[in-house]
Amino acid sequence: MVLFVTGRCRRTCWYCPLSRERKGRDVVFANERRVSSPSEVLETAESMSALGTGITGGEPLLELDRVVEYARLLKEHFGPDHQIHLYTGLAPDEPVLRRLQGLVDEIRLHPPHEVWPCILDTDFAKSAVLARRMGFLVGIEVPALPGIEDLAAALPLLDFLNINELEWGETCAAAMRERGLEPEDGLHNAVLGARQWAEKLSLHPRVHFCSSAFKDSVQLRERLKRIAANTARPFEEVTDDGTVVYGVLEVAGPVAEFLEGLDGDDYVVCEGRIEMAWWVLADHGAGLPGRKYVVERYPNGGMVVEVTPL
Template identity: 50%
Template sequence: MDDNTSEDLPPHSRLSAGCKLCYEGAKLVLFLTGLCQRDCWYCPLSQERKNRDVLYANEHQISTPEEMIRVAGRMSALGTGITGGEPFIYPERLIEYSKALKKEFGPEHHIHLYTGIAPNEKIINSIIGLIDEIRFHPPAEMWADLQNTPFHSSIQYAKQQGLDVGIEVPSLPNIDDLRNYLPFIDFLNINELEWGDFNANEMRKRGYLLRGDISNAVLGGWESAKGIAELPKVHWCSSDFKDRVQLRMRLRRIAANTAREFDEITGDGTIIYGVWECDGQHVSIPGNPDENLIERFDDRIETGWWILEEIADQIDGPAYYVERYPDDGIIIEVTPV
């Protein structure tokens, strides 16, 4: 591997079941709450989510299990990753949403859970049959002596109950401290350390630099992890991998299920279409295109970009191309015709 990059496509034998589905873009991301008992300086959450009790299914803010199920259905999700914040802050909510997923999609719907606490036996027993895989996030200062912390007891009990159990942490300089703990877990996921809205000042205080002009990854993350990353059970998950593979594959699944007939699906899973701002309910369109190739709104008409290109010199009012994430996701670019 080139030490100056963080490109990685490890063999699937080194991925947990949850990671395999993420690799395929087949996992719904359920953000259960932004609240957390811990305050990790490197937390990458955005201002919209950190320290706020909000729920998201993929990029959609939700408030009910039914809304979550609809989002999962639109991407044909084969599994779900539950994250936060700390999901165990609201155990009833965790159980309610997990039960809804298993009821709707069946017991084979794989659910993995991230946690920054060491849940006791009672808490672990409450999620048996709902959660298939649990990923612990112990504080970095515990890594060198994890066997003598509450996390060890929690990890071993979860394994005894049949859960797939691993540790998932960022690529901090002392990541090699976890080397001796590998025999006690099923896998270790190392996420490339990334800048975010909330952690930028802390990154600067510690002297971290960005790895490149178009990446949020921190320079030196791979160098910290490479000594342990090649060991069995260990998976290095780079920032590039998440953007280049994981997100793109998930967007493609969503687009395949939600794109309109006139939406062009790009190789990255985004969609492109044309917009004409006008009295969308009453204006006629030059050339009278098939009604399946237009969608009317009160203040605009949306149609294929190629249709808009053909009629651009025959219409009045603003007209432009839009590229966005599918299923009414975020807008990436607006280009005037």
């Protein structure tokens, strides 16, 4: 599960991809769902049988009490094997690390681009050494930018270095254009050239490169598939992409005779419409009064992907 604990951040990284819905706002999201209570966080984690949680933002450590509360909640509910990693653009000192100890397993530091050439002289290097000594797994996670090879100097201090392919976003598009950057193609958010900037450093055994396409086509899809497997209604078809598909009849006349031929698990009635297996509606809905269409959406009441009229 991805737990976004706040959109607040004191830094102004030009490449920040956060959406306007989240950037600078003190809001909490569990995966794609905005939540307002610990119970909703647990519901989301349960819905996908989450084996671990990534805590992110914004800057999570600006809301340290919130991080501690949710991490403790998840560890108590799922047990100590529920792996929790924390992304931060700060360099946590010993008092902060003490509060996270036993709750957060892994810390992923995000030093700003401008300090990469002198990374060993920064508080991030000191924090990495201290955190590893205290039992945390510690790494650096940054986007692929020119000069990424400067971070090679920090590898002896780290358990890993994660490089994410630089991505085009709505809130950073103007800054990208100012720097002469452009999307790689019309299908993905990857920035042209970003993969090449990280190519040499990615050969190191402690370095992991995550492409934009992998995040879109694998990570998100697998998360959706886990949620769909747990939450899909009996009549919903789960696709290979982890979305669910069902039919909708907006009732405009008598349908009692039609419903009598269906099992109770084959449909639900809600707010003037009937939701059912799409193939049932496609095969038998021609004579039914009302608007008929097929919906594909993210599972558990998520975003609608496509609506196809019948």
